[in-house]
Amino acid sequence: MGVVNPVRAWKGRSKPQRSELYLRWSLYLMALAPLPVTLMINSAEPEHRDHPAARVALVIGLALTLVTLRAYRTSLDHYLNRPSDHLRWLAVNGGVAVAGSWAVLLLGPRVAPVPGGEEVVFTLPVASTMLFTAFGPASVGLPPRRAALAGAGALLAVAPGMLIAGAEPGTTAGLLVGTGLTMCFIGCSCRSFAWLQSVVQELDTAREAQARLAVAEERLRFSRDLHDVMGRNLTTIALKSELAVQLARRGLPEAAEQMAEVQQIAQESQREVRDVVRGYRTAALHAEAVGARAVLRSADVACEIDLGEHAEELPAAVQSVLGWVIREATTNVLRHSEAGRCSIRLRREGGRVLLELENDGVPAVPLPSQGGGTGLSGLRERLAAHDGELTVPDAGPGLFRLLASVPL
Numbered sequence: 001m002g003v004v005n006p007v008r009a010w011k012g013r014s015k016p017q018r019s020e021l022y023l024r025w026s027l028y029l030m031a032l033a034p035l036p037v038t039l040m041i042n043s044a045e046p047e048h049r050d051h052p053a054a055r056v057a058l059v060i061g062l063a064l065t066l067v068t069l070r071a072y073r074t075s076l077d078h079y080l081n082r083p084s085d086h087l088r089w090l091a092v093n094g095g096v097a098v099a100g101s102w103a104v105l106l107l108g109p110r111v112a113p114v115p116g117g118e119e120v121v122f123t124l125p126v127a128s129t130m131l132f133t134a135f136g137p138a139s140v141g142l143p144p145r146r147a148a149l150a151g152a153g154a155l156l157a158v159a160p161g162m163l164i165a166g167a168e169p170g171t172t173a174g175l176l177v178g179t180g181l182t183m184c185f186i187g188c189s190c191r192s193f194a195w196l197q198s199v200v201q202e203l204d205t206a207r208e209a210q211a212r213l214a215v216a217e218e219r220l221r222f223s224r225d226l227h228d229v230m231g232r233n234l235t236t237i238a239l240k241s242e243l244a245v246q247l248a249r250r251g252l253p254e255a256a257e258q259m260a261e262v263q264q265i266a267q268e269s270q271r272e273v274r275d276v277v278r279g280y281r282t283a284a285l286h287a288e289a290v291g292a293r294a295v296l297r298s299a300d301v302a303c304e305i306d307l308g309e310h311a312e313e314l315p316a317a318v319q320s321v322l323g324w325v326i327r328e329a330t331t332n333v334l335r336h337s338e339a340g341r342c343s344i345r346l347r348r349e350g351g352r353v354l355l356e357l358e359n360d361g362v363p364a365v366p367l368p369s370q371g372g373g374t375g376l377s378g379l380r381e382r383l384a385a386h387d388g389e390l391t392v393p394d395a396g397p398g399l400f401r402l403l404a405s406v407p408l
Contacts, residue, residue, distance in 0.1 A: 012363060015338055016204040023197045024076060027140070027190055031068035033133045034061035034126070056107050057126045060100035064130055067093045068137060072190075075141030079194045080201060086141040094150065097134035098157050101127035105161040123165055127158055128179045132186055139187030140194045151183045207300070211334040214295040226273070233269040237262050285311055288323035289344055292330040301333065301359075302341040311346055314353060318406050321382050322346070322355045325390070325404045328379050329357045337361040337400065348408075355404040362400040379404070 010018065071093040077084035104126045131154050139147045155176050162172040240262045247255035289305050296303040311319075326344060333339050338361035345356045380390045388406035395401035 014204075014363060016200050019200045020197050023193045024073070027072045027076065027136065027193055028069055030136050030186065030190065031065050031072060031133065034064050034129050057100075057104050057123075060096070060103060060130070061126075064093075064096050064100055064133060067096050068133055071134075071137035072140065075137045076194055076197070078141050080198055086137075090138055090141050090150075093134045093137055094154060097130045098154055101130050101158045102161045104130075105158075105165040124162060124167060124171075124175055127162065128175055128182075131155065131158060131179055132182045135183045136186050136190045139190045144187075144191070147187060151180070151187070155180060207338070210300060214334065218291070218295060230269060230273065233265055233272070237265050237269075240265070285314065285319035285323045285326070285346075288326040292326050292344065295330055296333065296339075296342055301339050304341070304343045306344070307346045308348075310348075315408070317386060318353060318408065321386050321388065321406060322353070322404060324382055325355055325379055325402070326357070328376070329402050332376075332400075333359045337363075352405050352407050355406075357402045358395060358399060360399055362398055 010021075013021065067089070071086070071089040074084040074086035074089045078086040104123050131151075134154070135147070135151045138150050142150065159172060159176060162175065163169065167175070240258050244255045244258035244262065247258060286307065289307060293303040293305055314322075329344075330342075333342055337359055339359040340361055342357070342359040347354050347356075376390065376392075383390050383404060383406060386406050388404065391403045391405075393401050393403055
């Protein structure tokens, strides 16, 4: 396996995927809070660094960081309505934080004068840091009220340990209030990150739904046209067939005349159905351009069309193949990009007619889920049948340009 290029991997992600990656790692960085405190203790004066509480704080800080990372991941998955076992990891995370705080406080020295101050000052911030670090995942994975109760319970569970460690009641109360306020700040920040990602996810889902609705609208249009063409004729055929049956049972010669009319209506219906299908499959240039604009606008993509003044004068075969290019390009815009605008331009150069389509919102690297596709290959085959060609010139970052050329 080759080395993964981070820049290429980042450009290969869609905008919602980039947003989730950024917000996830913003949360993960909060799990590193205990490490600076524990490293500071282990790099302090020898009488502080060599104390058992310093080593215990470092080990517990590393363990809490790893557990908190996992708790953040599962909690965010739960917030985004994905399968996860977040409750188990939240329980483990809270247990490690409370147990680690007690261990540091009990192993730390009682208040005693030492060079540079009282050692208890070092154990209290470690316990406080562990508590508000573990509260971050809880604020994401639990409803706000339950998260607040969990945070308050953790503070009350550690308060006796602070008193046993030698802290004054006033100091303990002030530290608990400060830790509670820090929990509120971290909880609001973490939950805001999760909420922001859920909004991005909902917008992406809505965009996909719009694309599906645009396709469904086109199908409804075709079914409506087919119903309008065939409804009246089929009703007439049914009535005249029933009349012919009644006349035949009575032995009247008018039955043959009715069946002849039924045959004529059926033949006319066949021609009308062929016209409807041919109009749908031949893809007239102007009709496809107008349809593409309607479909793209329904998906919130601004579409500009410039077919010139003589588009209707083009040969029918040229209009048909260029209409197919517009239809396939519109499908690609909806399926393979996050376009905000699209332009369709038609111009003549010498004895050829050029159709140019351009849209934005294209990832720098194709997404892995897109696959190769056969749409462009099919268009090249259609154009080749008319001595035309299809090219994809460079359009710049984030842009996609399609150029179809057909001789007149």
